[in-house]
Amino acid sequence: MALKVGDKAPNFSLPSHLNKDVILADLRGKTTVLAFFPLAWTPI
Amino acid sequence: MNVQVLGISVDHVPCLKAWAESLGGISFPLLSDFWPHGEAAKKYGVLRSEGHSERAIFIMDQEGIIRYIDIHAIDDQPNNEVLFAELARINPQAAHRAPERKPAFEDLPKGGVVLYCNQWCPGCRKARAWLAEHQVEYREVDVILNKHAADQVRKWANGNLTTPTFDIHGTIVVDWDPKQLEKLLLK
Numbered sequence: 001m002a003l004k005v006g007d008k009a010p011n012f013s014l015p016s017h018l019n020k021d022v023i024l025a026d027l028r029g030k031t032t033v034l035a036f037f038p039l040a041w042t043p044i
Numbered sequence: 045m046n047v048q049v050l051g052i053s054v055d056h057v058p059c060l061k062a063w064a065e066s067l068g069g070i071s072f073p074l075l076s077d078f079w080p081h082g083e084a085a086k087k088y089g090v091l092r093s094e095g096h097s098e099r100a101i102f103i104m105d106q107e108g109i110i111r112y113i114d115i116h117a118i119d120d121q122p123n124n125e126v127l128f129a130e131l132a133r134i135n136p137q138a139a140h141r142a143p144e145r146k147p148a149f150e151d152l153p154k155g156g157v158v159l160y161c162n163q164w165c166p167g168c169r170k171a172r173a174w175l176a177e178h179q180v181e182y183r184e185v186d187v188i189l190n191k192h193a194a195d196q197v198r199k200w201a202n203g204n205l206t207t208p209t210f211d212i213h214g215t216i217v218v219d220w221d222p223k224q225l226e227k228l229l230l231k
Contacts, residue, residue: 002089005113009104010087014052016073017060022050029106030048031134036090036100037053 009034046106047131050075054082054096067164090115105134150190157182157229158211160197167220171208174222180229 003010009032013023024032049072053060056078064070077084077097085091090098103112112130152158159175159182161168175182185193187205197209201218210217212228 003102003110003113005110007110009102009108009110010084012077012084012087014075014077014084015057016075017057017064017070018073020073022073022075024104025108027048027104028108030046031106031131032104032108033047033049033131034088034102034104035049035051036085036088036097036102037051038096038099039053039055 048072052077052084052097054078054085066166068169103130103134149192150185152185152190152192152196153183155213157213159184160187160193160209160211161207162186162188165207168208170220170222171210171225174225178230 009024011023011025013021016022024034051070051072052075054077055063057076060074060076064074075084082091082095082097085097088100088102090100092098099116101112101114101116102110105111111134157175157180159168159171161171161184163186172184187194187197187207194205197205197207200209200216206218208220210225212225215228217224217228
């Protein structure tokens with residue numbers, strides 16, 4: 001089921017390269033830009 | 045500025061660390077959606093059958109409501125200008141961040157030494173350092189910002205958007221090749 005503008009952002013908790021887990025719900029109060037990208041070793 | 049940027053891919057953490065290092069460090073968190081594989085990408089509907097995610101941008105407002113969605117073809121980079129405009133709309137305080145951008149279809153420079161590159165590839169950084177060291181005058185064209193440049197490089201590089209690519213007085217050198225540069229520029 002595709003998300004639409006106006007939907008609540010699904011929460012997740014994931015490890016990061018800065019050695020800190022990030023929980024999306026903890027970022028309430030901030031505008032958040034979530035950028036999905038394919039594998040890191042893709043050249044562009 | 046109250047904007048949090050998160051990068052997210054299905055790579056595992058060591059790979060993200062290595063990648064961030066190769067780019068000279070990335071200050072915002074790169075999240076590893078590695079296990080369970082692509083779980084977050086799945087939730088956002090951007091997991092491809094090959095197991096990695098699409099290129100996609102979601103912007104959430106301060107209440108955690110999705111305000112902007114942009115899903116891209118895999119070889120298409122999201123356009124920063126559009127993103128900054130969206131950010132400015134959702135969070136006006138972020139507006140002053142919008143950088144100046146050149147037109148996307150600028151004519152390519154002819155003659156002289158031209159470096160086709162992008163802002164982050166390690167080879168491009170080496171190329172700039174080399175050209176500076178040897179006091180070579182050159183012009184730089186960003187293949188991400190200039191579509192003509194991307195098409196031209198693909199023609200030269202068998203369909204690949206290889207960076208850096210050099211046009212040295214009409215001789216094309218694809219990829220970072222200091223020996224070749226030496227031969228063409230320091231003889």
